[in-house]
Amino acid sequence: MKILVLNGNTSAQVTERMISSLRPRCPESVQLVGATAPFGMPYVSTRAAVAVAGHAVQEAVRAAVEGEATAGRGPFDACLYACFGEPGIEALRETHAFPVAGMAEASILTALQLGARFSIVTLGAAWPAMLRDLMRRAGFEARCAGFGVVPGDALAVATRREHGLRVVREAVDEVIARQGPDVVIVGGAALAGYGTALAAQAPVPVLDSLVVSFEQALALARLGPLRSGPIRPDRVPQD
Numbered sequence: 001m002k003i004l005v006l007n008g009n010t011s012a013q014v015t016e017r018m019i020s021s022l023r024p025r026c027p028e029s030v031q032l033v034g035a036t037a038p039f040g041m042p043y044v045s046t047r048a049a050v051a052v053a054g055h056a057v058q059e060a061v062r063a064a065v066e067g068e069a070t071a072g073r074g075p076f077d078a079c080l081y082a083c084f085g086e087p088g089i090e091a092l093r094e095t096h097a098f099p100v101a102g103m104a105e106a107s108i109l110t111a112l113q114l115g116a117r118f119s120i121v122t123l124g125a126a127w128p129a130m131l132r133d134l135m136r137r138a139g140f141e142a143r144c145a146g147f148g149v150v151p152g153d154a155l156a157v158a159t160r161r162e163h164g165l166r167v168v169r170e171a172v173d174e175v176i177a178r179q180g181p182d183v184v185i186v187g188g189a190a191l192a193g194y195g196t197a198l199a200a201q202a203p204v205p206v207l208d209s210l211v212v213s214f215e216q217a218l219a220l221a222r223l224g225p226l227r228s229g230p231i232r233p234d235r236v237p238q239d
Helices: 012-025 046-072 089-095 103-114 127-138 154-159 161-179 194-201 208-222
Strands: 002-007 029-038 078-081 100-102 118-123 142-151 183-186 205-209
Touching: 002 012, 002 046, 002 208, 012 029, 012 154, 029 046, 046 089, 078 089, 078 103, 078 208, 089 100, 100 103, 100 118, 100 208, 103 118, 103 127, 103 183, 103 205, 103 208, 118 161, 127 142, 142 161, 154 161, 161 183, 161 194, 183 194, 183 208, 194 205, 194 208, 205 208
Parallel strands: 002 029, 002 078, 078 100, 118 142, 118 183, 183 205
Antiparallel strands: none
């Protein structure tokens, strides 16, 4: 099987970090192929950047699909869209036949299986408002206990592991104390790996959004083809 790991940010370093984080739990029979947004922002953290990323990921996936076909390799079995909030995910599903598992979507669905209410810890001061919009559109407002923001520069948090672990743990501890969630989601490409590292230290389940979305992408790939082509435009949910 072959899974496309799609990064909606322009930082190839973040893409490689996510793939490196996934390799230890990736079955030997599964190949991971990275794709990075060809334009946009190094880290998506504003509404304007989200709008651009929705376009950029279409180009990234198109190039990856064409590259595999040109090289004579088979199609992707699934796509892990590793950008929390998944800008443009509906368009990806409309365009391609393989299933697309989104980071936030997979994490929230898993959290709902583990507890009544969840909190999300992410990076970037603008994300809580954008995630509230996502909760409203998806109908999850009543189940979301709140949000926590990890301070600092996204790429610095992603690459300086000791510092990253400290600031993420502080944010997780704060939302548990203030919001009382049953589950905490550590969400975002830059925070990949930190949720797993902190899980054993918290009194409630802590989900790493990269790991959770990878496991869902893997499950979808194992199910095999579920449709013969892309989702029809009239079947794509509207806001």
